[in-house]
Amino acid sequence: NTKSPKRHVLAKSLTVSDIQRPPLKNEPIVPLSTRTMTVTELIKGEEIYLENLNILEEIFHYNLTHMAKDPLYKEEGYGPSIKMIFAGLTTIKSTSGELLRNLQTELQKRPDDPYVGHAFVSILAYFKVYTSYISGYDDRIAELKNLKQNERFNEFLTKLEASNQKRLNKRTLNDILIHPVKRMPQYFILLQRLIKHTPNDHADYENLVKAELSCRNMTEHFEEQSQHAASAKEVIRVMNSIHIGKKFAELKRSSPHRIFLFGDRVKASFSKGSGKSLRISSYIVHAFNDCVLFSTKSKMKIWADDVTLKYYFWIKDISKIEQTKENHIEMVCGTQAILISATTEKTLKEWLMYITTHQAKISEQSNQRRKLKPRISRTTSQKMEKCSDDISRASFLDIEQSSDVVMRMSSSGNDLKVPNLRKSSSANDLSSFNK
Template identity: 25%
Template sequence: MLRWESNNTLSSQERARLGAVPKVPRPWRRSKGEAKEEETESKLFLIANELLQTERAYVARLHLLDQVFCLRLTEEAERGSFPPEVIRNIFSNISSIYSFHCQFLLPDLESCICRWQEGPGLGKALLQYAPFLRMYADYVRNFDGAMELLKTWTERSSAFRSIINDVQSQEVCGRLTLQDHMLEPVQRVPRYEMLLKDYLKKLPEDHPDYQFSQKSLQVISMAATHSNSAIQKAESQKRQLEIYKMVGEEEVVNPTNQFLKEGRLRKLAARNTLAMERHLFMFSNFLLCCRPRFSLVGQRFTVRCKVDVDGMQVHQTTNEDHPYTFQVSGKERTLELQASCERDRDEWIKIIQDAIGEFQEKQETFRLAPKENASYKKVVLRSIPKTPFRLDFGGL
């Protein structure tokens, strides 16, 4: 039976228990500096064990996703409460991921630790399975759509909502939501990358496992790049929804819009030196300048002005009475803002400049696209033979 753990890190008791590494001769040991080598070996052992312990906890969560959430929802879908394809689209290839970790990767990691007295071999153990981590690409690509479907059907179907609430109320869920558990596979590959990097730093370059570890890290890093991008996007979308509730601006949750930065700044009045506290939200499509307002149901803001990125300009300004100022101007509005320090001001200017640059690149791409398509059509038309052809209707 799978053992549930509430988190992915080793406790101090487990670290203490696992810290005693058998001191046996190694064929790769040098004759000098044995104490340092034993210390290095102990650190390598702890990293490998942390990977093993977190893998056990991870497999337990995959079991929860595949054999509890997905299975119960699938059974209810077969009764006609909601379309079966909804469940398939939400959970994507989670069954394949669960089978891979449960039947292959976890058993081999356990064998690797059992054979540790023969010498550290984590890199070699991971290398044979690293290419299979590419299966996470499908899960990561599907993640955003899965979150949307989950939200939609939780609101639309009482049967769907009831099953999710029932499972989430169980102790095995660790007081986490289905969304939290579904994010775990997206986070897992970057976790492998982090631990393997740590392992490689402490592994002597002349060790037999060094080359295996390097090759494993190359493959895992490629898979981690996709996962990190999905994590950032998921966190951005979550924050966008929270901001939408605070400001009530529908364009905040537009799928083409991306949250970039927020913070408190002071807005300088145009005709006097008065500075007013404002809260700014920067998105890929626009900037919101807001004023905090009283609310009994959490933090809320009133939008005072909105500046679109289309036509936006930003530059540093000099103000004798107010240091660390910069100006954001749009087609209709101009804001002079004061940051709390030079670093904060520079960060805001860079974020806004990057947003403007990315927007302009997209606009240029759209502008050139029709011309490229027209050129392509001309090439295709020129390639069509001009030789007349004759229709043969046979005996009709």
């Protein structure tokens, strides 16, 4: 509409390059490189991620912390739980903000080829803050679940979420708390893609590899930690379901490297030394990576739902294992002989595989520990003994000579004057003492 003078001026100021249009016929389309697209995706993703962290900080952390301090809610004691749920988020937010600034700076410096690796390497040390957050994520969610069971807290949180739906976009606190957990694997995938589309002689290639390796290690570390945590919980659950009598006091309920592998029902008999073997009985078996527990249903009412430990053996103590007859395994552990009757041939193979595999692992671990111990050769040991004897002999001679000097001085009537260092510490006294 050219009737309006303002619109007429605006229309004149526009150029063809300012207007988004489809390409003309026979006009070549220049596609964006995969590298450029990945960088764009990384920056865009970081902006969204930082916004989610801001939501956590500004909407939830701020308001819930102030609510816990409010006299109306203070007696409920929400403070420690809220502090635990949001612990480390401020540092993670600062790290994300710094990374985004670095990426944007690199993009301004080199619009066609930003150095993403350089932007990452400068803040890799701060990525350690993710360790505590991710390792404690399950505990945070469990704590939040416990808080929600409180009617007053749940009501406050529901109203808080409802009043901020423009920013939350139908999401809840639980939905946003997981973002820091997901971000590290995303970094790893994007950096992998960048390396794939970056030449080896590129100036940023080395930094990209360094950043990718760091993110890979952290991702694997988080996975291992989560697996260990889940495994530890499972071990505790299983061990707590077993009543362990006083005669098995040496068997600890938990061990840092213990993993629960499987449970089974088998028939077995046990014998000690040359004694007669006990009759074959049914047992509930709990197999771990370091020991095997044989239990029976508890007869006492207080342990009605649990089992009572009857026998156990350490896998490292197995000196002999063989298949004696159909679906039977015979083992020797120290002075104890064990005969296990498997239900099927498949179960038998699984048992043999389980024991031999973990025997090999335990043996390998013990060999590695043995290698790490410092070894002193026999010659070195002899030299050390000789050196020790020489030192002792020299010390004894010094004492003899000193005592001889003292005796001679005493016999000549010269009194030794030793200054009282507590009362006086003058240079003269010290020099006379040294003499």
